[in-house]
Amino acid sequence: MCGIVGYIGARPALPILLEGLYKLEYRGYDSSGVVLHTEWGLQVFRTPGKIRDLENLTRGASAPYPLGIGHTRWATHGKPSESNAHPHLDCKGLYAVVHNGIIENHMELRKELVGRGHTITSETDTELIAHLLEEQEKPPLEALLSIRGRLAGYYAFAVLRRDDPDTLWAARLGPPLLIGLGEGETYLASDYMAILAHTKKVILLEDQDVAEVKAGGVRVFDRDGREVQRPVQTLQWDALQAEKGGFRHFMLKEIHEQPQAIRNSYDGKICMEEPRMDLEGFDALRNIDRVLIAACGTSWHAGLVGKFYLEQLARVPVEVQYASELRYRRPILTPETLMLGISQSGETADTIASLRLGLEAGCPVASVCNVQGSQIHRMSTAAVLTQAGPEIGVASTKAFTTQLIALFLLALWWRQKRGEGIRPLYDALLALPHLMDRVLRTEAQVQELARLFFRKRDFLYLGRGVNYPIALEGALKLKEISYIHAEGYPAGEMKHGPIALIDETMPIVAVATPGDIHAKMMANMEEVKARDGILIGIVGEGDGQTASICDHAIEVPVTHPLLQPVVNIVPLQLLAYHIAVKLGCDVDQPRNLAKSVTVE
Numbered sequence: 001m002c003g004i005v006g007y008i009g010a011r012p013a014l015p016i017l018l019e020g021l022y023k024l025e026y027r028g029y030d031s032s033g034v035v036l037h038t039e040w041g042l043q044v045f046r047t048p049g050k051i052r053d054l055e056n057l058t059r060g061a062s063a064p065y066p067l068g069i070g071h072t073r074w075a076t077h078g079k080p081s082e083s084n085a086h087p088h089l090d091c092k093g094l095y096a097v098v099h100n101g102i103i104e105n106h107m108e109l110r111k112e113l114v115g116r117g118h119t120i121t122s123e124t125d126t127e128l129i130a131h132l133l134e135e136q137e138k139p140p141l142e143a144l145l146s147i148r149g150r151l152a153g154y155y156a157f158a159v160l161r162r163d164d165p166d167t168l169w170a171a172r173l174g175p176p177l178l179i180g181l182g183e184g185e186t187y188l189a190s191d192y193m194a195i196l197a198h199t200k201k202v203i204l205l206e207d208q209d210v211a212e213v214k215a216g217g218v219r220v221f222d223r224d225g226r227e228v229q230r231p232v233q234t235l236q237w238d239a240l241q242a243e244k245g246g247f248r249h250f251m252l253k254e255i256h257e258q259p260q261a262i263r264n265s266y267d268g269k270i271c272m273e274e275p276r277m278d279l280e281g282f283d284a285l286r287n288i289d290r291v292l293i294a295a296c297g298t299s300w301h302a303g304l305v306g307k308f309y310l311e312q313l314a315r316v317p318v319e320v321q322y323a324s325e326l327r328y329r330r331p332i333l334t335p336e337t338l339m340l341g342i343s344q345s346g347e348t349a350d351t352i353a354s355l356r357l358g359l360e361a362g363c364p365v366a367s368v369c370n371v372q373g374s375q376i377h378r379m380s381t382a383a384v385l386t387q388a389g390p391e392i393g394v395a396s397t398k399a400f401t402t403q404l405i406a407l408f409l410l411a412l413w414w415r416q417k418r419g420e421g422i423r424p425l426y427d428a429l430l431a432l433p434h435l436m437d438r439v440l441r442t443e444a445q446v447q448e449l450a451r452l453f454f455r456k457r458d459f460l461y462l463g464r465g466v467n468y469p470i471a472l473e474g475a476l477k478l479k480e481i482s483y484i485h486a487e488g489y490p491a492g493e494m495k496h497g498p499i500a501l502i503d504e505t506m507p508i509v510a511v512a513t514p515g516d517i518h519a520k521m522m523a524n525m526e527e528v529k530a531r532d533g534i535l536i537g538i539v540g541e542g543d544g545q546t547a548s549i550c551d552h553a554i555e556v557p558v559t560h561p562l563l564q565p566v567v568n569i570v571p572l573q574l575l576a577y578h579i580a581v582k583l584g585c586d587v588d589q590p591r592n593l594a595k596s597v598t599v600e
Ligand code: AGP
Pocket: 296, 297, 298, 299, 342, 343, 344, 345, 346, 347, 348, 351, 394, 395, 396, 397, 480, 594, 595, 596, 597
């Protein structure tokens, strides 16, 4: 995934572009660049590395120019390098392009363009867009409308033209692109984070839209080239929410925001006085006999917990699939199958593709999303918005726990529709934020564990039942921000192979809070101890018996077993965070990752 920004107005564009790119850096951070429209042509600055490297490169450039576009990259075609960094120009320097997405027929286009005498200077698919535009020899809007038919795959791109000092253009098919409307100035961005400090009035471009952007406003043209009026929306979040708020990293801030995020996730959906829920669009669903969950990464782990909620509370069969597998599997889909997409960003390509399979098969599509107006949200007939607020840290934390709450609400709603009681569960939900405040107080103890174990090179995370997905999620957190190999495993499966890994050097994290299979979990922990493994237990408050078999025990508040995963993941998030900090890793922007994978 990459980040795109653009500005046209009365102020110098460069500082606004750089500020926007810093806000989008979490979308991709292996190279970046800007292009400014100047009286003598298109001035390009681009470099491998972080936005601060780009800022250093532009330092001292007298750049009062009020029109420019910028880009921060997560490499898909071609290594991170200056020549592959965006913006890209055609041979004559007529057009400059920045792009997010993948042009799937790039090899064919490259061959054609070279055959027509173009000199391609980068390994990217993006550069081909500039050459295609240049050879159109039409006014820019017509050129844009006409090249769309040549581009297979999906894209969000912005364009400057050397001979047009008062306009920038944009086109979208797939990855998000929005226009921010200011007073005598207009912004372009991949998402609201880049422009939240300047305006909350935005227009979300639709697929196949082309936009002509000027300081005074924007004209939007649809897939047929007809001018259309897209609605102006007002963003619900403010710039402060997108700042670190005194925390060292966004990830730590977002871990600590979880009590409030959980309140926000059910706020407005439930009646506080008596168990009654209102979930967007679900009342329209009829005759659902199966739920097929499609998700990736942490969201897939949330789906595994959601399976317990829906099957145990609503007695509806649930299948949970990695979206990247499901989309190529030709699944059995019927109009009675509810396709449920879980996605923080609402832009994950594999999840979108899986939901499209459902739409094509006539299935109702629902989603659990954190970004209102995202692609997945907009393609859903029913949705539960997690309302976690902006999640900037690449490693998902509050988005995960609020996804669990959203799935729990859906299960309660479904259970209530079946005419079954939900009172005790409802009360446990309303008590949860207080327990989350309490579990955060284990941070100092967890930090001590991080100090003891941060040099370990392998971890094993074990859980059973509804806590098995928590073992998976705890392992993923550690992997993705500390680069330590960690594996989540069902505790009951250990004896079928992985137990061979255990020796006196390996830390094993066991999620062992009370539940109907707690005795089985304790037996598995004894098996670990019998092989001298270093046992770190997440145990229920006051459970001295379980704590006694651990080398280190973190006691967490106890709630209903189905909601316990929401509490249990917090010390594992903190453990991953503090180990990564001890190792000096880039916690908010881990290597090779991006916040949302909008490419396949
Ligand atoms: C989680 O920490 C990762 N950043 C990643 O696994 C993420 O959950 C996955 O890419 C899915 O993203 P989404 O929820 O935005 O669809």
